[in-house]
Amino acid sequence: MPIIDSTFKPPFYFRKAFVATVYSGLIRKVQIKQSRERMELADGDFIDLDWSYADQKSDKVIILLSGLEGHAQRPYLTGAAKLFNQNGIDALSVNFRGNSGEPNRKYYAYHSGATDDLHTIVMHAIKDKNYTEVYLKGISLGGNMALKYLGERDDLPSEVKGCIAVSVPCSLEHSSKQLHSFLNKPFHDRFRDSLIESLKVKQAKFPDKLSLEEIKTIKTLHDFDEVYTSRAHGFKNALDYYRKSSCLQFLPHVKVPSLIINALNDSFLTPECFPVKDAKNNPNLYLEMPQYGGHVGFIQRGGVYYNEKRALEFVKEINKN
Incomplete structure (x- = not known):
């Protein structure tokens, strides 16, 4: 149309x-x-x-x-x-x-x-x-x-x-990169911090699937998708998740x-x-x-x-x- x-x-x-x-x-x-x-x-x-x-x-x-x-x-x-x-x-x-x-x-x-x-x-x-x-x-x-x-x-x-x-x-791949820009840092950091807090709760319940050391490596939203989102949901990595989803x-x-x-x-x-x-x-x-x-x-x-x-x-x- x-x-x-x-x-x-x-x-x-x-x-x-x-x-x-x-x-x-x-x-x-x-x-x-x-x-x-x-x-x-x-x-x-x-x-x-x-x-x-x-x-x-x-x-x-x-x-x-x-x-x-x-x-x-x-x-x-x-x-x-x-x-x-x-x-x-x-x-x-x-x-x-x-x-x-x-x-x-x-x-x-x-x-x-x-x-x-x-x-x-x-x-x-x-x-x-x-x-x-x-x-x-x-x-x-x-x-x-x-x-x-x-x-x-x-x-x-x-x-x-x-x-x-x-x-x-x-396009999740491109939007993810944009969200990591300096312009969007306040939003990026707010999302990241909220997701990490939720992930800590999961880690306590599933310590065999994720360690606290791995959570400490998460500095960005891309890191979160690399460490948790992609692995937990059957994708190869964050990029694979972005492209398929x-x-x-x-x-x-x-x-x-x-x-x-x-x-x-x-x-x-x-x-x-x-x-x-x-x-x-x-x-x-x-x-x-x-x-x-x-x-x-x-x-x-x-x-x-x-x-x-x-x-x-x-x-x-x-x-x-």
Whole structure:
């Protein structure tokens, strides 16, 4: 499809990517009532799902996927959940393995391309909860996961109608390098420190799989993916993980309407993360590239973020067609 001309214009003081990103991640608050369901998995692990509902019974649900080290109470998920609930659509906010406040049971956890768990969640919504229309909305890592899921499966359930992916690192290899730049050091270090603290908990539970000495060698996010992510999830190394898990290679095969919203001033992204060619060649892909927005910082007046408003508009457009 043609590239979408974005109408997003934030307040002047949120045009700087750093300000928009930090405000959205650390300061924004959204109040919403959620109820938790623990879904037991076939491998003996679990995932905690946080539900919020429309006022009237709905056969539509949007599944919300967080970014790295995110969880279902992050405002970029609760903001979307609240808006969709107000418009007659239930919301299922996913806590990836180990991200619900309780460590998961297995040594492995989640990663950018871990779509088997996503499929299990989708089928749970369809088979166990009887939703006839399922939409996906992924933020950052979650956006990559959602698009990879849509493009890699030949058996995608017919109930999955569409997807919105926001601030997506479509090429994990290039986005990882960008995240290690001096410009992104505050974000890089925050992610790294959080991941290392979680890894120490795992090491205490699985000392035969990882030593404290190995954890001490982790100085960067790439190191973390080299020492833990790749090894725990069956990849040769970090680069193998990045290349096999990036959604970019799967975009030509996406068969349901999917909107990607990536800001041109997102400091986490590189040119490889703006799939203009794929959007032009695949009639199911829509690419919107606002000038502003930073990383998940699409702030506009009124409390509802631009990417949330666009997600709802996109779902309504799908229903018209």
